[in-house]
Amino acid sequence: MWNHTKRDVLRGIVLGLGLVLPQTGWTQEPPIKVGTSMALSGPLAGGGRQSQLALQMWAEDVNARGGLLGRKVELVTYDDQASPAQTPGIFSKLVDLDKVNLLIAPYGTVPAAAVMPLAKERRLLLIGQIGYQVNSKAKHDMWFNNSPWSDAESWVGGYFRLGQSVGVKKVAFLASDQEFAQNILAGAKKLAQNAGLETVYEQTYPPTTVDFSSMVRAIRAASPDMVFVASYPADSTGIIRSVNEIGIGSSVKLFGGGMVGLQYASVMQALGSQLNGVVNYHTYVPEKTMAFPGIREFLERFAKRAVAANVETLGYYVAPFSYASGQILEQAVNATKSIKDDVLADYLRKNEVNTIVGPIRWGADGEWAEPRVVMIQFKDIKDGNVEQFRQEGKQIIVEPERFRTGDLTAPLSKARGR
Amino acid sequence: MLSIELLLEALVFGALVGCFYAAVSIGLSIAFGLLDVPHIAHAAFLVLAAYMTYLLGTYGFDPLVAALLILVPFFFLGAIVYRFYYEAFEKRGADTGVRGIAFFFGVAFMVQVFLSMTFGLDQRNVSAPYIGTSLGIGEMRIPWRLIVALCVAVGLTVGLRLYLLRTFQGRAIRAVAHDAWALRIIGADPVRTKQWAFGIATAATAIGGALLAIISPVEPSLDRVYIGRTFCVVVLAGLGSMSGTLAAGIILGVTESIVLTMFGASWAPAVAFGLLLLVLGIRPQGLFGR
Numbered sequence: 200m201w202n203h204t205k206r207d208v209l210r211g212i213v214l215g216l217g218l219v220l221p222q223t224g225w226t227q228e229p230p231i232k233v234g235t236s237m238a239l240s241g242p243l244a245g246g247g248r249q250s251q252l253a254l255q256m257w258a259e260d261v262n263a264r265g266g267l268l269g270r271k272v273e274l275v276t277y278d279d280q281a282s283p284a285q286t287p288g289i290f291s292k293l294v295d296l297d298k299v300n301l302l303i304a305p306y307g308t309v310p311a312a313a314v315m316p317l318a319k320e321r322r323l324l325l326i327g328q329i330g331y332q333v334n335s336k337a338k339h340d341m342w343f344n345n346s347p348w349s350d351a352e353s354w355v356g357g358y359f360r361l362g363q364s365v366g367v368k369k370v371a372f373l374a375s376d377q378e379f380a381q382n383i384l385a386g387a388k389k390l391a392q393n394a395g396l397e398t399v400y401e402q403t404y405p406p407t408t409v410d411f412s413s414m415v416r417a418i419r420a421a422s423p424d425m426v427f428v429a430s431y432p433a434d435s436t437g438i439i440r441s442v443n444e445i446g447i448g449s450s451v452k453l454f455g456g457g458m459v460g461l462q463y464a465s466v467m468q469a470l471g472s473q474l475n476g477v478v479n480y481h482t483y484v485p486e487k488t489m490a491f492p493g494i495r496e497f498l499e500r501f502a503k504r505a506v507a508a509n510v511e512t513l514g515y516y517v518a519p520f521s522y523a524s525g526q527i528l529e530q531a532v533n534a535t536k537s538i539k540d541d542v543l544a545d546y547l548r549k550n551e552v553n554t555i556v557g558p559i560r561w562g563a564d565g566e567w568a569e570p571r572v573v574m575i576q577f578k579d580i581k582d583g584n585v586e587q588f589r590q591e592g593k594q595i596i597v598e599p600e601r602f603r604t605g606d607l608t609a610p611l612s613k614a615r616g617r
Numbered sequence: 618m619l620s621i622e623l624l625l626e627a628l629v630f631g632a633l634v635g636c637f638y639a640a641v642s643i644g645l646s647i648a649f650g651l652l653d654v655p656h657i658a659h660a661a662f663l664v665l666a667a668y669m670t671y672l673l674g675t676y677g678f679d680p681l682v683a684a685l686l687i688l689v690p691f692f693f694l695g696a697i698v699y700r701f702y703y704e705a706f707e708k709r710g711a712d713t714g715v716r717g718i719a720f721f722f723g724v725a726f727m728v729q730v731f732l733s734m735t736f737g738l739d740q741r742n743v744s745a746p747y748i749g750t751s752l753g754i755g756e757m758r759i760p761w762r763l764i765v766a767l768c769v770a771v772g773l774t775v776g777l778r779l780y781l782l783r784t785f786q787g788r789a790i791r792a793v794a795h796d797a798w799a800l801r802i803i804g805a806d807p808v809r810t811k812q813w814a815f816g817i818a819t820a821a822t823a824i825g826g827a828l829l830a831i832i833s834p835v836e837p838s839l840d841r842v843y844i845g846r847t848f849c850v851v852v853l854a855g856l857g858s859m860s861g862t863l864a865a866g867i868i869l870g871v872t873e874s875i876v877l878t879m880f881g882a883s884w885a886p887a888v889a890f891g892l893l894l895l896v897l898g899i900r901p902q903g904l905f906g907r
Contacts, residue, residue, distance in 0.1 A: 417878060
């Protein structure tokens with residue numbers, strides 16, 4: 200009697216599990232683990248936290264679609280503090296101890312570059328997210344970056360083409376004394392040289408600079424036709440503010456180029472109308488030529504989640520690319536029915552992947568085969584309203600031609616209505 | 618070729634930025650210079666005050682009004698922090714310096730984490746009619762926010778100098794810096810005097826923090842930019858000298874500005890700290906120390 204009852208109970212449990220398992224849709228196999236590290240603290244944490252939220256959203260979405268190969272997707276994430284000293288150890292742990300199946304590179308150039316020797320030595324597939332020339336030294340053939348640039352020319356070439364279109368002859372350079380800005384500066388100087396422009400001012404400033412008034416005065420005194428700036432968020436605010444206070448001179452036709460921060464909601468809201476006329480690079484703006492399938496719906500969902508997560512609410516610059524990094528893995532795994540690194544890498548070398556940041560193909564160096572950094576010009580920006588940046592016509596794409604949604608207004612004084 | 622006009626502007630702007638350096642350093646001049654407390658968390662308190670200014674700004678308060686509103690809370694914050702430091706470290710005597718540095722480093726770290734978790738990592742800005750506008754004098758345009766920095770620095774220096782020279786409590790603070798035991802003879806409690814003084818120092822830091830928010834955007838990790846600079850100003854001035862702090866801030870600002878204009882911005886921090894080493898080599902007590 201007792202044995203009979205026990206058997207019934209066991210049968211009930213098994214039946215119960217049988218009912219439960221098909222409801223979740225997962226196979227008996229363990230989850231597919233996707234490992235990465237993010238700058239959740241430290242100098243790149245603003246982007247790192249966005250990136251984490253976007254990847255989390257991708258994992259939730261892919262699981263809602265039934266996972267990968269019928270297996271649940273589980274994200275394994277560590278805080279790398281944007282430190283290149285941390286990332287190799289973290290990635291060794293992800294591979295050896297956490298036994299992750301797939302890897303996404305750390306957010307940011309410097310933390311990601313530190314992982315490349317390990318990835319190359321151990322033949323690991325690595326999907327990048329917003330890195331710049333990460334693979335230039337390692338030359339790992341299983342690296343697939345997810346950033347809309349490949350080299351400096353692809354990043355700021357559009358700015359110099361715009362300059363030439365309005366007859367620029369003299370250029371001034373202002374750049375932060377940090378690796379990324381210096382790389383961009385080197386590329387920009389080469390482009391200026393090739394275009395036969397005369398350099399009338401060049402200044403590299405330390406990251407501890409508090410006030411930019413002196414530099415803006417010196418630029419004004421040099422009377423350039425175009426000012427190229429490669430700066431970080433806090434500097435970008437300070438520079439734009441000083442330009443507004445002191446003036447940059449009527450000779451300047453084009454101002455901006457490589458200013459990080461002018462893509463972030465907090466910076467744009469703080470600067471408001473002071474942004475008018477500035478021309479700067481961007482990865483995505485809500486213009487009709489960039490309405491890739493799924494991106495607006497993603498950004499609407501991201502904005503809601505971002506408030507709760509206390510991260511950047513517009514999320515244009517980083518978040519769609521992090522989400523797309525997950526989509527790249529998803530398409531490769533679904534197409535090959537495999538999670539083997541070499542099989543997936545082979546697929547990605549030969550095929551185009553459709554993501555919310557548009558279709559992506561890779562060149563031999565693992566960078567986008569067709570980079571698409573856009574140059575935008577701020578127009579009709581009012582003070583203190585972050586919602587205006589969700590509208591079309593506020594960040595007009597002026598370069599390249601295939602994404603162009605408006606004409607460049609030059610000189611800067613005219614674009615600023617002064 | 619450097620024009621006279623550009624050099625003159627470099628001098629003016631350097632002096633104005635120097636006033637800002639002095640204003641953000643003057644609290645440390647009391648805490649470290651007069652009280653001998655290794656206040657490594659000074660820059661973190663500056664950033665905390667900048668965030669409080671930003672917070673009040675979201676309710677429509679002008680940054681300078683916000684600075685006045687946070688004065689009293691920051692005074693009490695300073696008094697509490699000092700009391701804890703005294704009970705846990707200073708009272709026990711041995712190794713106070715090293716352990717004190719560790720304590721204030723921990724406080725700074727806690728402030729940074731608190732700000733990150735509460736406000737996020739995006740930069741925050743305040744707005745006011747004097748931010749983003751300038752005063753035209755001939756060809757020269759001077760940002761109003763730097764003129765505000767000048768006024769605040771001069772006001773703080775004069776106010777604190779008068780307080781320390783003319784009031785009983787101020788004289789007690791100066792006395793405790795020289796000989797705490799002698800202070801007991803006149804019936805004053807050195808510990809309470811130092812606690813009061815640390816409160817004053819933290820209140821002055823609150824004003825400096827509001828100025829910080831006026832001058833540039835703030836983010837939780839901004840203290841790293843100011844920790845070296847503020848100690849540099851205080852040591853260059855000579856420990857505990859209020860007017861010396863203003864003068865040292867201006868010397869630092871002008872030096873940075875001239876070097877930036879003539880040789881490039883990358884040289885500015887190195888030359889400023891080189892100047893500090895030079896002064897300490899010639900006058901170990903600082904430019905205005907006794």
